[in-house]
Amino acid sequence: MKENKDKNQQEYQELQLSADEKSILDQLGIFGKSRRRFLGQSSAAGLSLMATQFIPIDKVFGQETVPSTPPVPFKNAVDVSFSINTKTQQLTVDSRMTLLDALRERLQLTGTKKGCDHGQCGACTLLVDGKRVLSCLTLAASCEGKEVTSIEGLAENSELHPMQKAFIKNDGFQCGYCTPGQICSSVALMDEAKNGDASYVTEDIMNISENLTLSDEEVRERMSGNICRCGAYPNIVAAIQEVHQGRETDYNWQES
Amino acid sequence: MAEITENMIKSKDNLGAPENRIEGFLKVTGKAKYAAEFSVPNVLYGFPVRSTIAAGTMTDIDTAEAEKAEGVVKVFTHKNAMKFNPAPDVESTNKMTMPKSVLNTTAINSFGQYIGFVVAETFEQARYAANLVKATYQETDPKIDFDKYVDTAYKPDNANGAATDTQRGSMEEGMSNASKTLDITYQTPIEVHNPMEPHATIAVFEGDALTVYDATQMLGPSKVAISNTFNIPQEKIRVLAPYIGGGFGSKLRAWDHVMLTIMAAKMLDKPVKTAITRQMMQTNAGLRQLNRQHMRIGTSTDGKLTAMSHEVMTHTAVDEVFVEQAGFITRTMYDTPNQLVTHRVFDTNIQVPTWMRAPGETPGSFALECTMDEMADQLQMDPIAFRIKNEPKTNPLDGKPFSSRSLVQCMQVGADKFGWSKRKQEPRQNTKDNWLVGYGMAAASRAAPYQESSSRVKLSYGDDGLEAVIEMAATDIGTGTYTIIAQTAANCLDIPVDRVAVNIGDSDLPATPGSGGSWGAGSFTSAVDAVCEKAKSALKNKITSDSSALTTADELMKAAKLTEFEMEATEGPSEDSKKYAHFSYGAHFVEVWVDEDLGMVKIPRVLSTSAVGTVLNQKTARSQVVGGIVWGIGQAMTEETTLDKRYGSYVTRTFADYHVPVNLDVGDIEVHFIPEEDEHINRMGVKGIGELGITSVAAAIANAIYNATGKRMRTLPITPAKLVDYEKQPVA
Amino acid sequence: MRPFTYTKTEDTAQATSKLAANENAKYLAGGTNLLDLMKEDVERPDELVDIGLLDLTDIKETSTGVSLGAMAKNTETANHPLVRKNFPMLSLAILAGASGQIRNMATNGGNPNQRTRCAYFFDTAMPCNKREPGTGCGALEGQNHMHAIFGWNENCVAVHPSDMCIALAALDATVTIADGNGKTRTIPFTEYHRLPGDQPERDNNLERGELITSIEIPKNNFAKNSYYVKVRDRSSYAFALISVGAGLELQGKTIKNARIAMGGVAHKPWRAYEAEQFLKGKEATEENFEAAADAEMANAKTLEHNAFKVPLGKQAMVRALNVALSGEKV
Structure with missing residues (x-):
């Protein structure tokens, strides 16, 4: 195994990589060219493609971050606009919708997880205005003007945090x-x-x-x-x- | 199945490296997709309605208000549910595959039982409307109280597939010949798996073809269960589970929410998604039973066992029997001429129990290994010496030789690394500020089942050489399946790990036994190794020139003048392996600090040794053991499901009440693998790890608490209440 | 969760008048308890007035002590230099509660209004006089190891869950409350929460439409010798079985004044007046701490599963006093 690593390290050094690719490969401990082939796109989506392990890609990453519209107008609809991972999103939400469900069900940002939905497990933790909070106990409606950072927003320019x-x-x-x-x-x-x-x-x-x-x-x-x-x-x-x-x-x- | 011959035993030189998980960056970036996270256009949201009583008959269910609520598409109850007609020849004893009709009865057998299912446009609408469904009941007195119904116990057909009762020699004789005897009862509580990802299912029909995104450990059996339930041909069903947010046994069978979701999708002809709530995770997705375990042990003055019995009393559901084999470990662990192991069970209005991490061994090892500690104490003998004295030469249960058994090394190496010699035999000898410090140990064994599995390899050339894709219907529930498959293939094909892509989590791929019972690693990788070897042999046969000097897959492909090649293989237990008893072994050493006044316990240090045959990846294997130890800490200190005896309702309704360990509950954990080669279990020499890690941890902790305080804690969990009010602690 | 209209306001008077106008309206502050209970269908407001933007976030020194703004977060409060230096017991109590995430959300005004964690209160299938008056108390003869040993009656055996409030009760804080008519009133913190009496549905003495605007803590001399001990079923992120906040004002070895409050024992933060009374003027010794704790625990009345709270309560109180005396933890 060690031999392989050395060999790959060498190969890696010989490769002409873009800065982005280099940093990604460094972080992932991935050296082979075959992986690099997948890395042609340095976007997060491109990255994830690499290890989706061939589950049909359209099923895995279809409609990514395209906000879906609610099927019917809600009785208690609230218009809200907030920044998610530096991008401003405008949504019309049911007043009952949590920030967690807004991300998962409306913005296809499913990185934030629902573990208990009652503030008892921390799986839905994300950053609002820089502080860690629970998105399951935060109403989406209350996020007007806030800056939300979820797990999808931690890597910068394809470089992992x-x-x-x-x-x-x-x-x-x-x-x-x-x-x-x-x-x-x-x-x-x-x-x-x-x-x-x-x-x-x-x-x-x-x-x-x-x-x-x-x-x-x-x-x-x-x-x-x-x-x-x-x-x-x-x-x-x-x-x-x-x-x-x-x-x-x-x-x-x-x-x- | 091919016999394993000497030269087929795998060289493991290239295995074991602590590679990072190959899917790891998907998990740390939030890109790994779990069942509820697949984006399906126009999906509807399902939300089950639960019974508010535990026993009786539902006299009516009123859905009028719910149906009027905003966004509601349909409310299903027994009045309008599908009439299930499972094929008549369907086998109905296999819990993983048997048909499971839903909403087809008004009988209520346990609290929280699904009595309805709301489908709406959004999650918020479905959840609200579920609250608007009102049922009326004719209640009967629920059977909940253990002590009240224990007298109705009967002898079950089996204990999770193992013999219900076994006997050797005569207990009476063995006890009367003994110089020292003990007669003790231990009790382990109801526990719930509570994986972090709540069970979730999305069902999509396209014509008569069904795709199910499901949080399941078992792709194939889930497919069969769905097929049996809905009478849909298996080839029309595809179950997908690329990532599973933990299982621990709760995701081995397809629970009712799976069938509710598929039923709704079928009847509405629209995709439906259901993610059950954490509350439903307590009431509708299985549990570990309360086990009351009566132990008797007799020894000679020098510590040789003369008799040992382990009699288990437990409960099951009124409509389904499941009995955990808690006494099993006592049958195989130590050498005693006289032994009795029995399992009895009685019916309750508590949901059906199921497999939970190391079923049998987890509760059973607590009773066995505490008994051993109590007897060692009586004998004034070191607990390790006492165990070594009773080490069997062959499996006491059936006389078969062990395929490998490194228990003694586990205990000795562990003792050395832990500093066991510093332990004082007498309790209450070691203090630090407000703390009483104690050391404890326990020995562990876990059955190492190995099962048949298939795998496919696809070879092709990429930019920098040969690449492989491994395809199989395996699952990775956090165990490291992706990574060890890649490592195994890379090892066999002589290519770097990063040139292996692993495609699992899809029931359309070659069948595997799934992830459960600690058989995943051995079964998956044996199949991978077999298919890679088979591919190489097949390539050799295609080569017309002299191929004797060619060894690597790349050389063989080039000599065969191929750029692409595909092979499928199935590998399973050999005749040789059946001649042996297969177990993983380990030992846990624990340091506890007990604040007696406040009843608080700190566990600053756990050291464990494990002998599990080939270690495929040091990093993920260690994590498996660490995780098991954390589970053992939970079992010992915090976890317990409590029900109200009058109502059968759950007092531990959520994560706020059911206490799984948090980060601060866990101190330093050190894991050592004892080098071991098992030449009999399978071609990779791999035994199980994930369940060995939890086995006996609770006993080691309880034994350490005794060493610290002189108090024997025989009823788990060891809460502040029990430590502070020790004299009044419930005695089983 | 039932449908509700959502509005927000930056004006306290407007907030209180909205609540005064609709008896089914609720304030939404941190939301950590309210949304939890709404999802359980225990709280059923048809209107939420988001008060997260009210300008009540100051933590400041006043002529008499320190004032904590109602909308300041628990985290800010625990870490504010004025609180740490003057009332470390309060910092510790806040930090003993919940998790970092929840403390970042929860507000000082919301914390005292959190509702009991009694499982029968949370489970709408169960009887509960607090949730549905007249249905009975499910916990009285049910599973009650978390429940009260002081001040309960057959109507309700639930306990108040807050840690912060235990310290506030010990520290003789006062609560400033605004009503819907632009008026304010002040009540002692120890009188903010209620015992169940014959209205267990009422946790506190806040009237409809009223809103906590600040909490005042008077200056004291307990800072150096105070502590908050919390015993729970796991080491963190769990509600108290027993907690004790204790402060000693010493003159040499003599206790000039003692302040002790207990959590996990009653429907309200339980001020241990008996123990305080006993200690006043006595020497700060382990024997006296034990006798004081015995005096307090003598009035305990236990249920089927919570008898352990009597020895545990005593030992926790003695521990809190010992650590407070040592001055080591703060």
């Missing part, structure tokens, strides 16, 4: 369903640490400075609003600490 890379590297997920919420939560957590926000396990709550270095215990407490039923918690903490402290976890892999 460092947290996304760290989750892949540290295997911070298994089934992947809680993952967008975990990552959005982790990204916000980095800002909270910078701000010097406290948690219940913070040692000295009266004297707290900015740019906190969070212990593992601190990370665990602050990430406890994101349930992972697969039990990837130690790997999630490792991923966050890699981004937060630059600390790489030694997993003691057996030599294979």
Whole structure:
């Protein structure tokens, strides 16, 4: 395996790649040209094509981000306009519609997950005006003028966010369903640490400075609003600490 | 099936690398599509209506208001549901494939049972209208209370396919010959899987062809269940599940919402989508039974077992029997001349239990491994030494040799790495501030079933060489299926992993046994390896010149002058493998800190060893064990479904009440794989991992809590209430 | 969730008049509890007035102490220097509740109005006097390990779920309330919430149309010696089985004043007056803490599944006082 890696590394260096492609390949640990072939398009959609693993593409990515119109005018319709991943969206929504359902059912942004719909699992976590919140307990109607960032908006110019890379590297997920919420939560957590926000396990709550270095215990407490039923918690903490402290976890892999 | 011969045993030199998940970037970017997320034009939204009683008869159901509500397309009840006519020759004992008609009765057998189904233009409309459906009932006293109905227990036909009762020698003799005896009852509660992705189904008919996007661990059996239920030919049904948000057994069978959704799509001739709620996940998607486990154990003064019994009492549904084989582990773990293992069950108005991560072993290992710890304590013997003393040479259940059994190494290596020697035998000897510190261990074993599976390989040339596509109706429920398939194919075909594309999650592809029972990894990769080898052999046969020096797929393709080649193969258990007993083994070591005054427990450290044969990917395999340990922490400390005995309603209705562990509940976890080659189980030498990880963790934690506090916690979960009010804790 | 009209306003008077005009209208602030309950069909408003934009977000020093704006988020409040320095018990209590995401949404005005977590209240198939007066109390003889040991009666055994409010009760906060006629009134925080009495459907003394505009905390000398301990069925993101907020004002080793409130024990934040009374003027010792806790717990009345709350309540109170005395956690 190691030999292959070296060989591929070499191949990779010989390739004439665009900057975009290079950064993507770097992050993904993908070196072979055959993968590159799929990367002709550097858009998110192009990226995802690569690993849809041949489920008919039109079924997987049909109608992406094209807002669908409601089938009938609602009795309690509300017009709302907000920014989602820097793009302004105007929607007419049922007053009962949550931000979560607006993204998933109307904007085909299904990265934000519905795990409980009652604020008890964190799978629907995304950023509104830079803060992590639960989209299942946010009415779409109340989002007028807000800036929403979902998991689909974290990668910039096809470059994965460092947290996304760290989750892949540290295997911070298994089934992947809680993952967008975990990552959005982790990204916000980095800002909270910078701000010097406290948690219940913070040692000295009266004297707290900015740019906190969070212990593992601190990370665990602050990430406890994101349930992972697969039990990837130690790997999630490792991923966050890699981004937060630059600390790489030694997993003691057996030599294979 | 081909016999495995010496030279067919796979070289595993290129396997095991901790590759990142090949689908990982789809998951971290939100691009992996789960069942409810497929975009189907003009899809309608389904929302089930649930019974508000647990037992009785529905006398009427009023849908008038619901039908008038905005956006409602149709309200289904028993009055207008499809009349199901399953084919008469359909086998109805296989729970994964048996027909499951819905809304065809007024009998209410459990709380939350689906009594109606609203279909509307939007999710908000469907959910609201479901609340407008009003049923009236003739209630009967629901059978819920364990102690009240335990006397009605009977002997089931089997315990999840295993023998209901087994006996060896005489318990009475073994106990009377013993110098030390214990007689203890343990209890594990009802638990619910609660995968993060709630079950969801989209049903789309195009003419008479049905496509189902479903959150299922089992593509083939789901297809058969649908076929049997609706009398639709299997070839007209396609089930798709490229990504599944966890399963843990709850997505092994197609529950009623699948059939409700398909029925509505069929009757309305429109696509319908149903994602059940977290509340329905508690009441309508299976559970693990409460198991009351009576243990008796006798030993000589030097710690040799003379007798051991494990008698399990549990419950099932009034309309379907499922019995978890909780006593099974005791049949195979230790050597004892006298043994009795029994399972009894009684009917309740609680929904039917089902498989949940390591069915049998999870509750059973808690009773067995706590019993072993309690006896070691009586004997003043080290718990590891006590276990080694009773290590069997062959499987005590049937006398078959073990295909591999590295339990002793697991315990010894684990003890060494954990620092077990620092443990004090006497409890309450180790303190730190407000905490009592304790060490505990438990040994683990999990049956390693291996099943027949098919696979297809497609070889072709891309820009920089040979590429392969592997196709099979396998599923990845977070276990790493995508990645280990790619690694296995790359290993066999001598191409880089990133030149293998993996196409799974589609029932139209070659059949596999799906993901369950820890057989996925071994079954899938054995098929992949077999098909790649078969392709290479076939290529060799096409080569007219001397091909003896050619080894790689690329060389063979070029010599055969082919640019494309396709092959399909099926691989399954060999005659040789059937001569052996197959189990994975492990050991868990746990450090706990107990705050006795507040009843709070911290688990700062768990170290586990696992012997699972070939490890295909160190990274994903480790994650499987870590996940199992987290489940064990949940089982030990937090998880319990409680029902109201009077109403049969669920007190743990949601994630706020059913406590799965959160990040702060889990400390450092260290996993070590014991190098092991199993030459008998399958051509890859792969045993199961995912269920071994959970097995015995709760026992190790309870044993550690005893070491910390001197308190034996025999009824799970170990809550603050039980620790603080120890004297009054419920005794089973 | 039933259909409702959605409006928003930036004007407090307009908000209160809308609520005064429609008895089925509700304020929408953070929404973390209201939307949850609307999805469960427990709360059934036909009009939501979004007050998220009201200019009530200030956290500021006043002549008597600190004023917390009703629309300030829980996170901002817990982390505000004025709160951290002067009332660390409140910071800790807020941070002990829910999750980071929920605290980013929940407001100071909304938190006191969150409703009980009793499963019988949430389940519309079950009897509940709080949800549907006259149907009985499902928890009284049902599963009640989360339920009250103080102040309950057969009408209702539910407990108030907030952590923040436990600290506010201990700290002698007051609540400023605006009504629909442009008037305001102030009531002590300990009198904001109610015991079930014969109106268990009423959690608090807010009248129709009224709106909390701010919460005032008077200056005190407890900061250095205070703590909030919370015991729950998992280590985080769970409601309290028992929680205790405790503050000590010391003169040497003598307790000049003690402030203690408990959560998870009653239909309202339970101010432990008996324990406070006992400690006043006594030496700060473990023995006295235990005796004080015994004095408080002597009045406990348990249900089938919550007897553990008596020893746990005592031990949690002693722990809170011990940590407060040590001054280590804050």
